[in-house]
Amino acid sequence: MNTLKITENVSTAAQRDIFELQRKIGAFTDGEGSEEAFRKYRLARGVYGQRQPGVQMIRIKLPYGRVTADQLVRIADCSDEFATGNLHATTRQDIQLHFVKLSDSPQLWANLEDANITLREACGNTVRNVTASSTAGIDPDEPFDVTPYAQAIFEYFLRNPISQEMGRKFKISLSSSEKDSAFGFMHDVGLIPRLTQNAQGELVKGFKVLIGGGLGAQPFPAQVAYEFLPEDQAIPFTEALIRVFDRYGERTRRHKARMKFLLNDLGLETLLEKVQEEWIALKSKRLPVAPLAFDWQNLPERTPLSSEEIAALAAEKLAAEAMDIFPKWLATNVFEQKQKGWYGVQLRVLLGDMSSDTARALAEIVRQHAADDIRVTVNQGYLLRFVKAEDLPVLFEKLHALGLAEPGFDSTADITTCPGTDTCNLAISSSYGITRALEVMMKEEYPDLIYNNDIKIKISGCMNGCGQHSAANIGFHGSSIKNGKLVLPALQVLLGGGFTGVSEGQIGDKVIKLPSKRGPEAMRYLLSDYQTNAFEGEYFNQYYARQTKNYFYQLLKPLADLSKVQDDEYRDWDHDELFKTEVGVGECAGVMIDLVGTTLIEANEKLSLAHEMLAEGVWADGIYHAYNTFITGAKALLIGEGIATNTQYGLVKEFDTQFGKQFYTSENETPFAEVVFSINKNEPTEAFARTFVEAAGEFLAKVKEVRDKQLAETGAPALQELTFGQDS
Structure with a gap:
């Protein structure tokens, strides 16, 4: 393993992360630990396996998309040294580098941290990059600048113990105005700034709060949790919501593990009640947000020119x-x-x-x-x-x-797309190829579309929606169609998503599937029909709603006819070989560990972190690390019995049923659930933190004792020696 070069500009926390990543890579390369455990670990450090074996995609986490000139140069330099000399901007305001060697990722990270850029929690079951309207701070329609709030949210949840190992990812956006240009309607939490008057007639800042939105195979629009939440409660509310998601969210069925499904199962009222139950455990019940160190808003006014x-x-x-x-x-x-x-x-x-x-x-x-x-x-x-x-x-x-002055920004002619089969494991068909073909076709045949901001076109390589196709007026996602013994690359067409004539987001309808090579012709059908038949001033989504889904199905149906398929249609865009579906293992979130020994090692690591937080006087974080110690230790024994549970709440109840009598004597018959869930019954004081962490340590020692006894009875090798506690 190469010697890392880390400058003094890199924070102590980041240095620890980078050295740990290098250590974990070395151990995995030497055959230690399971592939699933290592995948989960590296994803939370921004290291994502590509479709191509042996190389990684590195996702660089840029809160609300902000990057300085020096940082952009540093990313470019890292791409030259470790990747392909390309910077790929994503729909979540990250930048990705592709074809990076796993062994190079620690040094790449160190070089970025030297410029105050992180990879931490850019992927995996964590709070992902916090997005915001790119115009925040300069938007003529904004009530106030949401940039400081986006920065504060990023800082608050980075390395926060409550969001390190959730059932799935969690996404937060902040829009600059009611136009919701950061798409709060499709996020786990969407914040839209508002002003209201208090009793003294003063203007008070706050947010309209949307929760439970999401795309993927089963898209859901977000629901309104609050029409107005005071600005100093935005972070506490989000923390409480994440705690509920961590506790009750699905953890076995990955396709049901997002916040949108928990909201759908519990209902809005019950979910918000559970959020309030967590409030006492928050370290900050109100958290005002400080101004940013950088603030360009106070530059002197200038004389505008027409x-x-x-x-x-x-x-x-x-x-x-x-x-x-x-x-x-x-x-x-x-x-x-x-x-x-x-x-x-x-x-x-x-x-x-x-x-x-x-x-x-x-x-x-x-x-x-x-x-x-x-x-x-x-x-x-x-x-x-x-x-x-x-x-x-x-x-x-x-x-x-530089080729960066192409007119038509965010117009119909400006298509959003994910990388698709160029790099992604999950992609079914090409995104880049069809995007290029559509943009060339529209530039040549519909040149005035650069002035149209009504119709947004978005493309994904599969149904999971990184290209946000469900939130587009016209969306496509990669698919396939069987025709006899051969398979064609295909596009699923979705219509009516995105924004209506007013700033209300909605999810598009699946209309029809057709061969990928017919995508440009499908676009001609749609654009020409709209230009010919729409009323004056009628937005595309209004036109779609008036004509209905069936109208567009009949319009595009001739293009789905497979009776006369051309040879070229069996080949995907940018490919010469015959198409075949090759979908790998997805890495949008980690896979649950299934080895008892590995799980106990993980529990011990969490207990060590709890003791570290006690030593630093960060009581709330110590408590949550101890909570995760209880959960992970209990999971280890349940795994050993072949018992799977869907949620942390269910895990705790099942542990009481299976092991409660082994863990508690007649002098101490407090149910396990009561001990663990005392986390949200107490203020995060020093006294409670020390008691709770101590209880977690005693519990984990007992878990090891029970497991060793099980192994002795079966004749299996004993667990490796673990030292539970502060110095492990």
Whole structure:
């Protein structure tokens, strides 16, 4: 294993993470531990197995998509050194690097942490990257800037013990206004800023709170938990909700393990009651959010220029060829910020892919012409902020030279897509190929679509929805169709998702499945029909609702006819070989450990973390690590008996039934459930923390004793020696 080079800029917590990752990689390479356990571990460190064997995708966690010029250069340098020289922007405002060797991931992480960039909890059963409207802080429609809240949420849940090993991932978004441009309606928690007046007539900040949204094979729109929640309760509420999800969420049936299913099972009222039951255990019942260290909002106002005045400036500076594009770019990619006289510039990036050389050149442009506050956007582009009007022509010229001044940002012509079969294990058919074909077709045949912001097109390589196809006006997800003995790559067409004429998100309907190579023709059918038959001013989703699903099924049905399939249709986009479905093991979340010994080692690690938190005086975190010690130790013995449970709550009850009499004497007959669930009956004080951690240690020692006895009775080898406690 290579010697790690870690600078003094890397925090102590990050150093520990990086050295531990290197240690775990070494142990796994030497054959220690199960593959499932290692997968779960590395996913929570942003290391994700690719479709191609032996290489990894590294997901870089950028809260609300913010990246500085120096950080962008550092990511580009890491891509050159460890990956392919490409930066892939995602729909959750991350940047991904592909084809990285597993052994290189610790040093890659260390190089990123030197620039204050993390991989921690970018994947796995954790709180994923916190997303936000890229325009937050400069949005003319926003009641207030949600950026500080997004930063605070990111910091609060990073390495937080309550969110390290949930049943599934948990996603949070913050929109800048009622337009919900961060898609709160499809998140586990969506926060939309609002202002209201208190009894004294003062304006008070808060959020409309949406919960339980999600995409995937069974998409659900979020439900409204609160029309107004005071801003200092946003983080406490989210923590309490995560605690409930951790306690009652599904853990066996992966396809039922998201918050949306728990909400559906319990109902909104019962779920919120359980949230309130957790309130006493929170370390902060109210948590005001501090201003950011960086704040560009207070720049002096400038004199705004009209589009005609800007065009006149451009005419003096730009060549005739550039002037053919500049007005379109100005109209579709540039907007005036809420700060008078300053402009936001949006960069359309095909497939979300940018070369490392382009990224470094972009960073230099930002240093010269914009605030050092780049935002990756949810449609896989970039946003530059605080650009002067007089700099727009030269900025356009420099971006155009890099291929970053394509007009039509976030328009119909700007398709959002996941990597599909290019790298992902779960993908069924190509996403990139059909995206390129559609964008070329629309540019040639429907050039005015760069001005259309009504119809959004999104594509995923499978039903899981990384390309957010269910939340699109026109969505496609990769699939397959059997035709005789052969299989064709296919697209499932979804219509009517995304936003209606008002800012209300909805899930699209599955309309029809057709061969992938007929995707461009299907798009022609849809666009031409809408242009011909829609009423004046009628949004696409309104038109879809008026015509009904069956109308569009009949419209597209001829394209699903397999009686005359061309040879090329048996080959996917960008591929010459005959198509066949090759779906690997998904890594969107870890797999539950099924080895008793490994599980007990894991329980011991949690107890050690509990003692560390006691030593640091972080009582609430120590308590939760101790709670996880109880859960993991109990799981180990139940696994040994071949007993599976769906939830932590069910696990505790089952443990009482199976082992309660072995663990408690006549002097101490407190049920296991009562001991464990005292976590949400007490304030997180030092006294309770020390008592609870001590009880967890005694419990785990007893678990080992019981397990050793079981092994002795069966003649199996004894467990490896474990030292339970503070110094293990």
